[in-house]
Amino acid sequence: MAYNSAHTGPEIDAAVQLLGEIQEAKNSTASDRQAVAGMAATVATQAAQVSSQAGSVSSNTAVVLASASAVESDRAEVEQNTALALSAKEAAEDAQSQVLAAKEVVEIIQSAVSNAQVAVDLSEQNAGDSASSARSDREIVEALAIQTADDRTSAAESAAAAAAVVTGGTATLQPEPGKIPLAKGDGRIDEGWLPSAIARTSALTEISEKADLATATAEATESRTARYLAPAAVAPGQRDDGLPLQTGDIYFNTADQTEYRYENGGWRSNDSTKAVELINERFSVDPAAGKTPVAGDDGKLPFGWMPTQTSQLAVTRPLVVDDYQDLRQQTGSELTVLVTADWIGGLFKSIGKATGYLDDDAITIIRNDGTVFLRIVIFPMMANWFGLKPTASREENSAALERAGLVVDRSGGGFLDFAPGAYNLARALPCYSGVKIRGPGMDDGIFDIQAVTDSVGFDFSFSSGSYNAGGAQDLTIYNSGVMGGSGIKTPVHEDGFLKAQKWEFERIGFRGSSWKYYFDIGDCSQGYIRDWEVRGRYDARLADAGQDASCSVRLSGARGNVGMQITGFRSIGARYFIDLGENVEGYYIDKGEATNCWKGITSSNVTPKPGGFIGPIHISANKAGIDLANRNDMNIAKVQCYRSTGMFDHGTDWVGVKLDNCKRVESAKPIIRNLVVSTGQQITVDLVNCDKVMMDGFSQAEPGFMTAGIRVNGLTNSKIGDCGFDGLTTTLELSGVVSNCSFGPFTGPSVPAAPVKFNGAGIDRLSVRVGQFSSVADYDEKNFSAAASETWDPRRTPRRRKVNLTGSSAFDVTITLPQGTALRSDTFDVKVVITSASASKNIKFVNDAGATIYTLAGNTTNTFMKLIFLNNGAGWVIDDVHASLS
Structure with a gap:
């Protein structure tokens, strides 16, 4: 395109001046093009285009000078290009403003997500990417501009110095009067040496290209942000610029305060935004039902979030007292009190002067002024809280256990624990059907009960109507009194079979004097006695008379004792191991050893009852291993019953x-x-x-x-x-x-x-x-050479025999077939061979009374005969007789 240098206006001068500055910067950095290109590929591309056009303008200089008449028409085009450049600049600035606004929105959303600490893939992320991209492009351009300015200055100084050295000062890169123009690194002189018409052409080309680039950048930015539509009360049918909706478009509905995303040809609520809102709504600094606590500005949760009990403890320093009596005498307003005495220590909280509470000397303590203090209980309850101590008297310990059992039962049942130690008791311990007494271990928790005749150690007959599984575990009961009574007893007077207890006893040991019944289990519907041990005083090496008539386990029910399992046992020194009493059925006895006893498993019931499994077990007894009467439907398997060396010879049957x-x-x-x-x-x-x-x-x-x-x-x-x-x-x-x-x-x-x-x-x-x-042969031969008599017992004699009568003299043989042990179908299959030289020989078969069954008489010739005798239940008869060939 040609220009007329005669037509110059202020717009063209300004554009030419701007183009000259850009061209000067580009030319001055030509020698450093590799470094600039590494930092900005876009600037390098534009430089190449400008260089190419500048060469074209130079080659057509003569044409431009000759075509001055065309400048007027092109002047309008220059003005139009200038207007386009300004418009593009404004559009770019507007787009940049929109991007920054979108960026702020994204940062706000991201901040909300961060506070909720939930990684949600929000739809606004695309907008964040656009803003981030725009910001990154802007930062790169600004950095390149600064770098370009620095490089331009450095290149100009270097070039000028080089020119001065080479030409001796007669040539220079920049236009100066009287100097010779010197080409730059690209082989061209600076445009300042050229007439103004040529310089204006290069400047206009450069500004046009810059305007095109700005327009493209604005369009890309607008394309990225166009999917964010303006808020509206109804769903829009097109974009804000009038273009059709596209998948991924987003708008905020001001009517229902919900953000929507355009998907699959329709608007759908943005679930990720909903999730963030729900999460944000769930968190709260202030206590509220259903909310998740968030720490305040001090980094701590407000006390209002804490349970009342914890909150009170947190803000109240407890009053320290020695024991329960010391607590009762206090008059202050303390909310919490710490009792420090051994065995009973614990933390108590005040509930004020409340009614309906009883002082149980362990869980509930009522001060003299009526203020009620409740122990802060971490279950299970401890019997020691009620005063159980190894150093306490028998009466004190008995009373403490009675109170403890009653409190646990009234609380709905459960475990009542006690600390390791040996505790003396004066009398039976009343236990409740819903309470399980649990010690620290069979050899670590010992109750020494000074038993009297017919006393009970642990008496579970005190049913309060709670029919949970009661029992005991991990303890030892020591009898320091006389023989008699029951170590552990459960009731036999339940008012209905279906209400009977499920008793559970596990890891229980018995020591000291004998109990009449170590375990005396009454009415029950299933239960077990597991991993237990009895060490009694019965001695099977001595005469039975006069010794303790003890029994390890007695099962007997008034209405029914069903399904008790007795397993993992070791019973030593009890006269009887197990006695199956009345109404007992469905028992299971296995995996244990009973030794040094008079009888192992016996029964005392009169009315027959069904059911029961015995074995595998090991029983060493001096009278009987298993001696059962009136027991039906049993299974006895893998049982070893024996009488040990050294046991007393009682002179009766074993x-x-x-x-x-x-x-x-x-x-x-x-x-x-x-x-x-x-x-x-x-x-x-x-x-x-x-x-x-x-x-x-x-x-x-x-x-x-x-x-x-x-x-x-x-x-x-x-x-x-x-x-x-x-x-x-x-x-x-x-x-x-x-x-x-x-x-x-x-x-x-x-x-x-x-x-x-x-x-x-x-x-x-x-x-x-x-x-x-097995030791009786099935067949044998019998030889006779003289008179003889024999009895053939069908239980001891081979059933098939060959009888030989030999010799030169005459004789008779009598065979008796007894009826004493004979049964129907017993047989004797006899082959008789009589060898006679000169005298006859006879064989006769008779019964117990001597009556002849069959006689075979020999003569001077050899005789061979087959005889079959059969027992018909009433006696022996000849069943078959026939001659034999040999």
């Missing part, structure tokens, strides 16, 4: 397991042992009038000590099998009514002298089966 009038009993794998040579019978299993007894897989050990294996006096519909015996006199002895029963097989290294005994006529030989003995 039995491992005895069941009397019991029905539906199953037993598996019991082990019966005896280590005492006794003058009485030593019996493994004794069954009396029982029905449906299934006993399998049991064994007897220690040969030479046991005399009888299984003794039965009345048994029906039962199976006793897979028995292991050694060194017995009799394996099976049957008496009374015995029918539909199976015994054996029997395993052992030898056959007893009388393996089976049948006593009386009540044995049903038609329905009773007795298995073979």
Whole structure:
């Protein structure tokens, strides 16, 4: 484009002057272009464009001079460009103002989020990014401007100095009269050397480009901020500039005071803003219901946020007193009092002169002036607060425990703890059904009770109508009195079975003199006695007569004792381990040892009751390991019953397991042992009038000590099998009514002298089966060469035999087949071989009365005969006879 230098106006002069300054700055920094470009890529791009246009103007200088007539028409264009530049500048300034305003809004929102301490992804973040970007661009431009000015000055000074040195002062970079122009680093002279027409052209081009850049920057800024619409009472249908709405646009509704975001073609409330508002509303410095406390200016929460009790303690220094009596005598207005005496110490708060309170000498203390002080209790309650002390008298400790138990029960039940120590008691401790007394450990918390005849140690019969699980744990009860009464007793007089207690006793120890019943458990609906120990004074090495008639556990209910578990025990020196009394069912006895006793598990009930599991347990008893009567539906498994070395020889029978009038009993794998040579019978299993007894897989050990294996006096519909015996006199002895029963097989290294005994006529030989003995051969050969007589017992004699009669002389052999132990279907399969040289030989089979069953007479020739004898229940008969080939 050509310009006419003849037409010059003030606007063009100003533009030319501005362009000259910019061009001068650009040229002066040409040699440092690399450093400037590293700081601002945008300035470097503009410099390149100006340089290119300046070259074009220089090459067309002649054309410009010749085209002066076109200046007038271009003057209007220059004025238009100037106006555009000014307009762009104003738009940029307005955009910058909007960005700063948006920035302030964003900072306010960010401050609110920070105070709430919640990281919420707010929609205003985009506006913050725009403001941040604008601010960053502005800072870069300002920095470049300063750097450019500094570089321009430095470059000008360097260039001038260099020119002076090289040309000797005759040439210079800047225009001076009489000097020769010197080209700059880009190979061009300064525009000041040129006529004004050429200089104006470069200046106008530069200002036009600057205006374009300003316009583009303003448009970008406007695009970033245009999505923030002006507040309105109704949802806008377009942007403030009239353009269509776009996803991400935001406006604030002045009607419902809610910010909305344009999403998926519609306006939706900004959830992040709502969240911030809800969070901000939840926090409060002042106490209010449902609010979250915030510290005040001093960094602390106001007292109003604290519970009344804590607030009072925080602002009140407690009065220190010695004991409860000292507290009662105070008259001041203290809100809190600290009692410091041992065992009873604690912090109390005042509730004023209130009514309806009783002084219990532990939790509630009432001063002489009527002011009520309540102990600040951190549960559980301590019995020591009520005056329980190792140094107190028996009467004082008994009274203290009575008060403590009553207070805990009235409070709804729960634990009543006490500190380690040994405490003396004068009488029974009344316990309540909802209270569990808890000590510091079996050997650390000891109650020494000076028992008298029929006294009770811990008496849980004091039911207040609270039917929570009561009991005791982690303590030892020491009896320093006489034998008698109960160590722990629960009631047997509940007015309804369903209201009976669930008793829980755990880690309890007994020492000292014997109690008649260490645990005496009455009516209950489930419960347990776990991990307990009894150390009584009964001595099984001495005669039973005259010793303490003690029992570790008695279960007996007036209406029902159901589901008690007795486990993890060690009972030593109690005459009886467990006595199952009336109305007891569903018990479970396992995982423990009972030693040095007269009987292990016994029963005293008259009316049969069902249910019960026994085993695995270990019982060492001098009379009977398990001796139960009138107990039905039991399971006895993995029980070891034995009589220890050194126990007293009482001269009467000893039995491992005895069941009397019991029905539906199953037993598996019991082990019966005896280590005492006794003058009485030593019996493994004794069954009396029982029905449906299934006993399998049991064994007897220690040969030479046991005399009888299984003794039965009345048994029906039962199976006793897979028995292991050694060194017995009799394996099976049957008496009374015995029918539909199976015994054996029997395993052992030898056959007893009388393996089976049948006593009386009540044995049903038609329905009773007795298995073979493992030591009896199934087949053998018997040789006779002279007259002889033998009795073949079907329990001891092989059932299949070959009999040989040999020799040159004549003789007779008599075989008796007894009926005593024979049962229906017993058989003898006999092959007789008579070898006769010149004299005859005879063999005769007879019964117990001597009556002949069958006779085989030999002659001078060899005889081979097969004989089968069968017992039909009434006696032996010949079942089959036939000649044998050899």
